[in-house]
Amino acid sequence: AQTVTQSQPEMSVQEAETVTLSCTYDTSESDYYLFWYKQPPSRQMILVIRQEAYKQQNATENRFSVNFQKAAKSFSLKISDSQLGDAAMYFCAYNRDDKIIFGKGTRLHILP
Amino acid sequence: DAGVIQSPRHEVTEMGQEVTLRCKPISGHDYLFWYRQTMMRGLELLIYFNNNVPIDDSGMPEDRFSAKMPNASFSTLKIQPSEPRDSAVYFCASSSGRDEQFFGPGTRLTVL
Numbered sequence: 001a002q003t004v005t006q007s008q009p010e011m012s013v014q015e016a017e018t019v020t021l022s023c024t025y026d027t028s029e030s031d032y033y034l035f036w037y038k039q040p041p042s043r044q045m046i047l048v049i050r051q052e053a054y055k056q057q058n059a060t061e062n063r064f065s066v067n068f069q070k071a072a073k074s075f076s077l078k079i080s081d082s083q084l085g086d087a088a089m090y091f092c093a094y095n096r097d098d099k100i101i102f103g104k105g106t107r108l109h110i111l112p
Numbered sequence: 113d114a115g116v117i118q119s120p121r122h123e124v125t126e127m128g129q130e131v132t133l134r135c136k137p138i139s140g141h142d143y144l145f146w147y148r149q150t151m152m153r154g155l156e157l158l159i160y161f162n163n164n165v166p167i168d169d170s171g172m173p174e175d176r177f178s179a180k181m182p183n184a185s186f187s188t189l190k191i192q193p194s195e196p197r198d199s200a201v202y203f204c205a206s207s208s209g210r211d212e213q214f215f216g217p218g219t220r221l222t223v224l
Binding site: 033035037042043044045046047050091095097098099100102104105 | 143145154155157160162167168201203205210211212213214215217218220
């Protein structure tokens, strides 16, 4: 089965510090997209960052960046200068055919 | 664009009643997805459409669930009859091709 594994159900980080959320996935395809979605308490699903598998350069969006290791099928999310508003559930995902396969999520707490 | 629109935002009903959830995708998107989110099972894909045609309904839990997309700007998810175990947050999402999905705000369904 093609899956997405987020091994950290919960994490905490001090405000202004850096945190890394891990994700591994399993696919036999060579061309696909990878995503990190954020779901704050409002429950709205918000795309944080996306990576195209054929691109070797890691994607960056302001304080958010990824470490994409294609051979290892690893796609971790780094949040720098953590802010209180970053507190949320984070979902790693990749697209398979027309669908997106989501992990179970990592709940991130920001400590003031 | 207003984004993906879902209605109602909250629905409380009694067991045995029919429930209809509605979704308006982003204009121009050719894919529409229905998800269900619960604490126990996480985010589950129920069904998705491409160009208004249902492509994969393998995630629909049972015959009580049905979904339609009569045109490119409207879709419904119906539960008849509803049961307490159907209580969840139901998301609609749309996308253009295989890229990121844009999610609606969700409908929180409570079946008493």
